[in-house]
Amino acid sequence: MIEIRAIVTDIEGTTSSIDFVRDVLFPYARKRLPAFVETHGTKPEVQHWLHEAAREAGLVEASRQDIIELLLQWIDQDRKSTALKALQGMIWKDGYEAGDYRAHVYPEVAARLRDWRADGLRLYVYSSGSVPAQKLFFQHSEAGDLGALFAGYFDTETGPKRESESYRRIAEAIGEQPRHLLFLSDIVEELDAAQAAGFHTGWLVREPQALPASPRHAVYRDFGAIAP
Ligand SMILES: CSCCC(=O)C(=O)COP(=O)(O)O
Numbered sequence: 323m324i325e326i327r328a329i330v331t332d333i334e335g336t337t338s339s340i341d342f343v344r345d346v347l348f349p350y351a352r353k354r355l356p357a358f359v360e361t362h363g364t365k366p367e368v369q370h371w372l373h374e375a376a377r378e379a380g381l382v383e384a385s386r387q388d389i390i391e392l393l394l395q396w397i398d399q400d401r402k403s404t405a406l407k408a409l410q411g412m413i414w415k416d417g418y419e420a421g422d423y424r425a426h427v428y429p430e431v432a433a434r435l436r437d438w439r440a441d442g443l444r445l446y447v448y449s450s451g452s453v454p455a456q457k458l459f460f461q462h463s464e465a466g467d468l469g470a471l472f473a474g475y476f477d478t479e480t481g482p483k484r485e486s487e488s489y490r491r492i493a494e495a496i497g498e499q500p501r502h503l504l505f506l507s508d509i510v511e512e513l514d515a516a517q518a519a520g521f522h523t524g525w526l527v528r529e530p531q532a533l534p535a536s537p538r539h540a541v542y543r544d545f546g547a548i549a550p
């Protein structure tokens with residue numbers, strides 16, 4: 323018998339719409355990034371991630387302007403850079419706190435997360451968004467503050483989402499064998515990596531996307547259909 327003890331979920335395309343991230347969060351960060359770097363660029367945490375971005379791009383002796391342009395380019399490319407995601411998270415904080423937006427979650431998600439918690443399952447997030455950005459996202463969701471439902475958060479500091487070693491690290495951090503863990507995502511390469519590490523997997527293929535013809539993972543239209 324399969325015994326799932328904890329669920330690890332992706333955000334974009336899984337709990338929440340890709341449109342919200344692409345049409346609200348990314349433009350918000352894009353517009354404010356130059357002024358944010360100019361104003362906060364000497365703070366150690368910001369400086370650290372600016373250096374990391376330059377290092378990732380192989381830029382030597384890059385000016386602040388060079389790094390700003392690089393980061394804007396990465397936002398346009400939706401590059402899953404840990405440094406970019408950390409800086410975006412710092413910028414999004416202001417937007418959430420000012421009430422400029424609330425994070426989208428699909429209509430059934432909050433109720434299902436609560437059901438699973440009530441059934442004794444532990445819930446975790448694994449997203450390319452930084453851990454602080456993930457926490458803000460669920461604290462300021464359209465369905466209210468969902469932060470207390472989660473026992474922990476993982477981002478790409480744990481490792482890339484398409485590498486199975488990242489999922490082994492997550493299982494170890496959670497303290498469960500992978501066979502007791504279910505990973506939910508909209509990206510098949512992430513699911514393949516989780517499956518290779520021994521996780522159960524659920525592929526969220528939300529309307530109006532076509533259902534895959536011969537899927538390698540259990541496919542769900544929404545969280546309502548998932549019965550761990
Ligand atoms: C919570 S952060 C906003 C989303 C984001 O920047 C991102 O890259 C989400 O990617 P995911 O791994 O959740 O598909």
Ligand SMILES: [Mg+2]
Binds near residue numbers: 332334507
């Ligand atoms: Mg996703």
